[in-house]
Amino acid sequence: MDPDLVFKIKAGARPEDSSFEGRGLQVLGETVDYTYFVLASDQGSSLEQAIERYVRTGEMRTFFNQIDDIEPYGPADRSGPGIADLDGRLSQHTLDVIIWPSGTYSEAERRTRSVEQILAQNAGRVLLRSVSARRSYLRVSVSSTGLDDLLNTSVVELVRTPPVPFLDFRDWRNLDISTTSRSEVVSEVVGVLDDSPESAHPLLSGLVVSDESLAPPAYQWQQRGTHGTEVVGRVLLPGLHEELRDALPISAAVGSVRVVRILEPDPSRPDRAPRFATYAAPHDLVEGAIRHLHGTHGVRIFNLSVGYSEPFNDLHLGPLTETIDDLIRELGIVVVLPTGNAPADLSARTPSGHHVIDDKPEFFFAPEHRLSEPGPAALAVTVGALALSGAPAELHGRFGWQAAADADEAAPFSRTGPGLGTNSKRANKPDVTHYGGNLVVSDTGNIVQNDLGASLISTSTRGSGGQIFATVNGTSYAAPAVARVAADIAYSYPDASGNLVRALLAAGSAQTPPAASLSELHRRNRVYGLGLPDVHRATSSDARRVTMTYDGAMPVDTVQIHPMPIPEAFRQGSRRDRVISVALAFDPPVRRQRREYLAGTMKFNVYRDIDPDELAEILQRQDPDDPNDLINDRRRLNLRPGVNTFTHSTLQLRAWVGHNSFVNDNETFHIAVTHKAQTWARGDANYEQQSYALAATLEDRELATADLHQILRQELRLPTRVRLRA
Numbered sequence: 242m243d244p245d246l247v248f249k250i251k252a253g254a255r256p257e258d259s260s261f262e263g264r265g266l267q268v269l270g271e272t273v274d275y276t277y278f279v280l281a282s283d284q285g286s287s288l289e290q291a292i293e294r295y296v297r298t299g300e301m302r303t304f305f306n307q308i309d310d311i312e313p314y315g316p317a318d319r320s321g322p323g324i325a326d327l328d329g330r331l332s333q334h335t336l337d338v339i340i341w342p343s344g345t346y347s348e349a350e351r352r353t354r355s356v357e358q359i360l361a362q363n364a365g366r367v368l369l370r371s372v373s374a375r376r377s378y379l380r381v382s383v384s385s386t387g388l389d390d391l392l393n394t395s396v397v398e399l400v401r402t403p404p405v406p407f408l409d410f411r412d413w414r415n416l417d418i419s420t421t422s423r424s425e426v427v428s429e430v431v432g433v434l435d436d437s438p439e440s441a442h443p444l445l446s447g448l449v450v451s452d453e454s455l456a457p458p459a460y461q462w463q464q465r466g467t468h469g470t471e472v473v474g475r476v477l478l479p480g481l482h483e484e485l486r487d488a489l490p491i492s493a494a495v496g497s498v499r500v501v502r503i504l505e506p507d508p509s510r511p512d513r514a515p516r517f518a519t520y521a522a523p524h525d526l527v528e529g530a531i532r533h534l535h536g537t538h539g540v541r542i543f544n545l546s547v548g549y550s551e552p553f554n555d556l557h558l559g560p561l562t563e564t565i566d567d568l569i570r571e572l573g574i575v576v577v578l579p580t581g582n583a584p585a586d587l588s589a590r591t592p593s594g595h596h597v598i599d600d601k602p603e604f605f606f607a608p609e610h611r612l613s614e615p616g617p618a619a620l621a622v623t624v625g626a627l628a629l630s631g632a633p634a635e636l637h638g639r640f641g642w643q644a645a646a647d648a649d650e651a652a653p654f655s656r657t658g659p660g661l662g663t664n665s666k667r668a669n670k671p672d673v674t675h676y677g678g679n680l681v682v683s684d685t686g687n688i689v690q691n692d693l694g695a696s697l698i699s700t701s702t703r704g705s706g707g708q709i710f711a712t713v714n715g716t717s718y719a720a721p722a723v724a725r726v727a728a729d730i731a732y733s734y735p736d737a738s739g740n741l742v743r744a745l746l747a748a749g750s751a752q753t754p755p756a757a758s759l760s761e762l763h764r765r766n767r768v769y770g771l772g773l774p775d776v777h778r779a780t781s782s783d784a785r786r787v788t789m790t791y792d793g794a795m796p797v798d799t800v801q802i803h804p805m806p807i808p809e810a811f812r813q814g815s816r817r818d819r820v821i822s823v824a825l826a827f828d829p830p831v832r833r834q835r836r837e838y839l840a841g842t843m844k845f846n847v848y849r850d851i852d853p854d855e856l857a858e859i860l861q862r863q864d865p866d867d868p869n870d871l872i873n874d875r876r877r878l879n880l881r882p883g884v885n886t887f888t889h890s891t892l893q894l895r896a897w898v899g900h901n902s903f904v905n906d907n908e909t910f911h912i913a914v915t916h917k918a919q920t921w922a923r924g925d926a927n928y929e930q931q932s933y934a935l936a937a938t939l940e941d942r943e944l945a946t947a948d949l950h951q952i953l954r955q956e957l958r959l960p961t962r963v964r965l966r967a
Contacts, residue, residue: 247314247341247395316392323402324388333382335368338391339399340377349377352396359394363387369641373599404648406694407630408486413698413710418443421491428494429728431476432540433721434530434547436469436504436515439702444709445470448477448493451538452500455529460520466506467702468515471713472546473498474700475721476728482629482676482698497728499538501530504547514582514717517547524564531568531576541574541739542731544724545615546717548581548656552611555661558833562615566831569620573828575731575739576621577724579716580656580671581613585680589645589688597645597653598682602759605657605768612656612670619661619839619891620828622727622743623670625770626655626677626719627753633681634694641684644695649753651768652677655716658767661838662889668766668882669890672743673750673774675722678714690714726774733780741792741934743826747771747894748788748936749779762882771894784948791935795916797841797928800860802853803912805937810947812903820940821878822896823847823912827933829891830922840922841931842888845914846870847878847897850906856913865917878910912937 327334338356343349353372356379360367365387369380380403383391391400423444430450440449456462474481477493484491503526504515517523527545534540545565553562565576583604589597595604604610616623631648633639645653655677660670679695680688689695696712703711723746730745731737737745750772752765759765782788795801811819823845830840848856851872863871870877870884880895887893912935922928939949 249310249312249314249318250308251310252308316389319392319397319400321399321401322404324400327385327388327402329385333365333384334388335380335382335403336388336391337401337403338379338381338397339401340379340396341398342375343377344374346372346374349374353377353379355396356391356394359390360387363390369643371598371643375603376599376601404632404644406632406634407648408482408694408698410634410693412488413485414693416485416709418709424490424492426492426494427732428497428725429542429732430538430540431498431721431724431728432531432534432538432543433469433473433476433498433500434503434527434543434545435472435500436467436506437465437502438469438473438498438500439465439700442470442474442700442702442709444491444493444700445473445477449473449498449500452502453533454502455533456502456518456520460518462502462518463505463508465702466504466515467711468504468546468717469500469502470702471699471711472544472717472721473500475697475718476544476725478700479722479725485698494725494728499534499540501534503527503530514550522560524559524561527561528564528568531572531574535572535574542724542728542742543574543576544721545576545578546720548579548616548716549613550581551613552609552656553614553617558617558661558838559614560833562618563831563833565615565618566620569618569739570828570830573739575727575742576618577720577727578616578618578621578623579677579720580616580623580625580658582654582715582717583610583656585645585653585688587687589680589682589686591653597680597688598643601645601653602651602768604653605651605655606764610657612658612660616656617660617670619669619831619889622672622723622746622892623660623770624716624720624723625657625671625674625768626652626716627674627773628652628679628695629676629697630679630695632694633689633692639684642689642692643682644692645680645682647755649773650755652714652716653680654714655719655768658770660889663836664885664888666763666886667889668763668886670767671770672892673723673746673770673772674753675719675726675773677716677719678712680714723774726776726779729776730779738792738932738934740826740828740932741790741936743892744824744934744936745779745788745790746774747824747826747892748822748938749776750774750894751778763886766882766886771892782950784950785942785944786938786940787949787953788936788938789953790937793934794930794932795914797916797918797931798865798923800857800863800913800915802857802860803914803935803937804853805847805910805912806953807849807903807906807908807910807939808947808949808952809908810944810952811939811941811949812906812908817941817943818898818900820896820898820938821847821880821910822894822938822940823880824936824938825893825914825933827891827916827931829931830925830928832921837919837921839889839891839919840925840928841916841918843891843893843914843916843931843933844884844887845893845895845912845935846872846884847880847910847912848872848876849878849903849910851876851911853909853911856911860913860915863915865915 365383592609593607628646658670701711
């Protein structure tokens, strides 16, 4: 009999790890909703004794009062994708076995050998073996009986069928364009600053409204490269992969791209990323293009898929980053940027020496993997990359090839935060993530950059000649997908400021499941940002989820209190998972020569069961330099992550997730937004007001007796203003 048991413990808050260790439990993993997976090495007898003492004497009430449910982690929990669909008539099944993280390599080997012993007892075979302290994996051939034993083995986290590519390359590689149709969807124009696209591509024809060069007439451009066409395809064809997979008409946004050419292939490095045109400095190229598209054509949403080749330097931030921030504040626009790409060498190692599979996720936190300029632009939307497909192409004779990232996991080349700031646990870049492709490691251990199954696809420069699509990888292709979402938000909210578009983008974002493997929130945000944005979540409300907005300004060094209605149907009842989230976006001036890059910072908290006049009086006494809130009891909603996590971020999203009822509270909660100007910006006649936007969301997916959208068809009401204590 297996001497170990694994339990699922669901908590209402996050207990300390020592609380588990004192009960004979080892934490194997945790999720965003405080579900803990713990290993009991004594068949759970220590846990059982602890529960008995708690029931009898109340001992350890601090720990057990946080626990909502405890149940064994059994075969159903270990059954991953594809297990339910296995053909029982087959004598052997090829499966992937994922083993719980082990802490040390020796423990990982011990756990792996215990699985291999079970395989040997069932005439199974190991086809592929990858063992490390953080992740151990076996691909096996096993009988149905052996599978049953694996599903009852404590060291096994998950058993699944091997992943397959999101899209079979045979569905697109030789696609006859005459067999496809293109539906048209109206949306906001996106300004693309890049290389010139192939406007004659059959899927782009008529959708690139303008393609301009602002270069002097005598400037000799290099021959057009592939980058611009690929980026434009990601803007214009947001559902391409799903539509090709499901044989649906390809949807596109009519008239939704205006291009100014600022990039061209580098003749000295033709196989590398494009370079800036050489007739002007990069920041002047970008400023001229943005001012032209905004002033001449009224463009509000911009995509700039550019990242320097090295991590940015906090001490010497470049003029391009500052220029982008200045333009965003001055023009009220939204600029979307990539985090940049960290290279991997032929042996699948990152610049820090980490292996893209065996050392995941540690390489994401190496200095060499930090984001590159202009990604640190504080007012821009900076985008990291996710893998859409978690498997290489299925080709005859290919065996043992692995995708570096699982589906929905951060792509190994995606550079990470933090951005500018002084808080060591700040989480201010990337802002969000989107799909940007994946890398593959071959059976010989070599990196494969553009695998047909793991990569994204986009429009090809050879489209007019028959090669419609090309494989692409990079954060350059994640950014335009987010620009598309931002444009759709702007189209749905035509009067929205750039701040409100960003706030709604954050409100519509959610973490993909692999993000939960990073339990420390500041580390998770440095890789995944606020999550993957979804245009429907960002722009739509329904009976169980509603978003309220505020778009305005406040004097610097003040607090503004926004009443937030919480209907009775949402407050009453218990045992239902509910979410209250608030997104904040603002656009302060910046100065790259200052230690504090932002001229001002903002933060917010949500309060309940308190009179607004009393709240205003308390907040007026709050010392702006004191991080400790004067209200630190049940009246302040416990939003996660903590308020100081986003000290240096101009785009913030914090949420309360729980199932407690608020039956004794009144129908109005209060969002208190605090602004604090930096010393160098105080007294500046040009910085007396700070524009900002809020998007507050109530979500109750189990609500069956009321319609939140009908109840709350309103915006956040005008705020009460409080002057900060000097």
